[in-house]
Amino acid sequence: DFQMTQSPSTLSASVGDRVTITCRASQSIGSWLAWYQQKAGKAPKLLIYKASTLDSGVPSRFSGSGSGTEFTLTISSLQPDDFATYYCQQYNSYSVTFGGGTKVEIK
Amino acid sequence: EVQLVQSGAEVKKPGESLRISCKGSGYRFTSYWIGWVRQMPGKGLEWMGIVYPGDSDTRYSPSFEGLVTISADKSISTAYLQWNSLKASDTAMYYCARRGGVGTPKYDAFDIWGQGTMVTVSS
Numbered sequence: 514d515f516q517m518t519q520s521p522s523t524l525s526a527s528v529g530d531r532v533t534i535t536c537r538a539s540q541s542i543g544s545w546l547a548w549y550q551q552k553a554g555k556a557p558k559l560l561i562y563k564a565s566t567l568d569s570g571v572p573s574r575f576s577g578s579g580s581g582t583e584f585t586l587t588i589s590s591l592q593p594d595d596f597a598t599y600y601c602q603q604y605n606s607y608s609v610t611f612g613g614g615t616k617v618e619i620k
Numbered sequence: 621e622v623q624l625v626q627s628g629a630e631v632k633k634p635g636e637s638l639r640i641s642c643k644g645s646g647y648r649f650t651s652y653w654i655g656w657v658r659q660m661p662g663k664g665l666e667w668m669g670i671v672y673p674g675d676s677d678t679r680y681s682p683s684f685e686g687l688v689t690i691s692a693d694k695s696i697s698t699a700y701l702q703w704n705s706l707k708a709s710d711t712a713m714y715y716c717a718r719r720g721g722v723g724t725p726k727y728d729a730f731d732i733w734g735q736g737t738m739v740t741v742s743s
Contacts, residue, residue, distance in 0.1 A: 547729035549665075556715055556736050557657075557665065562729035600665055604719075604728035607679040609655065609667035 515539055517601055519612035525620040532588040534615045536601035541581045545603060548577055548586045551614075552597045560599075561586065591617070622646040624654075624716050624734035631740045632706050639702040640737045642716030649697035650674040653719035655730060656690060656701045660712045670719065671699055706741045713738050 516539040526532050536546065544564040549557040559568045561577040564584055574589045588595055596619055601612040627641040642654060655670040669680040673692035689702040699716055716734040720726025
C-alpha cells in the first residue's frame with residue numbers, strides 16, 4: 514500500500530517561529546505533492562502544489578520543497594492565522610493518499 | 621466565482637440510504653474531476669473516490685469500493701456520493717473537491733473544495 518508519513522503529528526510553536534513539517538512517501542512521486550491547510554470546522558485549502566508552487570493568494574511565508582520521497586512545508590514566520598492542521602497529499606495512478614496531518618498549536 | 625456547493629447536513633438511521641450532492645459553478649463542470657473525501661470526527665482526510673463528469677469515468681479507493689457509489693449528472697453540474705445502507709461508522713464530514721485542470725501543474729491537487737456535508741448515522 515502506498516503511504517504518506519507526516520511528522521510531527523503535533524507541533525507547538527510561537528508567533529514568529531520558523532516551522533517545518535515533513536512528509537515522506539513510501540515510493541518516489543517525483544514532484545507531485547500538494548499541501549493543504551485546514552482550520553477547525555472548515556474545508557481544507559490548497560496551499561502548495563507540485564511540491565513548491567504556491568497557490569494563488571497564499572502568503573509568501575509559506576514554502577514547499579523536496580522531490581522523490583521527501584518533502585517539507587516551511588512557514589518562515591508563524592502568524593496567528595497559521596494555527597491549523599496541515600496535510601500533504603499525493604496522486605498516483607488514480608489513487609490519492611493524504612498524510613496523517615500535523616496540528617500546529619500555540620505554545 | 622468558481623465554487624462547489626454541497627447539500628446540507630443529514631441525520632439518518634442505520635440501514636437507511638442516502639445521497640449527498642456537490643454542485644459546481646463558475647467553470648466548465650465536465651472538464652474537471654470531482655473527488656470525495658471523508659473526515660471522521662477528530663481524524664484526518666481519507667480519499668474515497670473520484671468521477672469525471674464529462675464521461676462519468678469513476679475510480680474508487682480500495683477502502684471504499686463497494687461501500688459507496690460516486691456519480692455525476694453533467695446536465696445539472698452536480699456530483700453525488702451515495703450509500704445504500706448506512707452504518708454508524710459512516711458518521712463523518714464529507715467533502716467534495718475539484719481536481720486541478722488536465723495537463724496543468726495543479727492536475728494532481730484539489731484546488732476547490734466544497735463546504736462539507738455532515739452525515740450523522742444514529743439509531
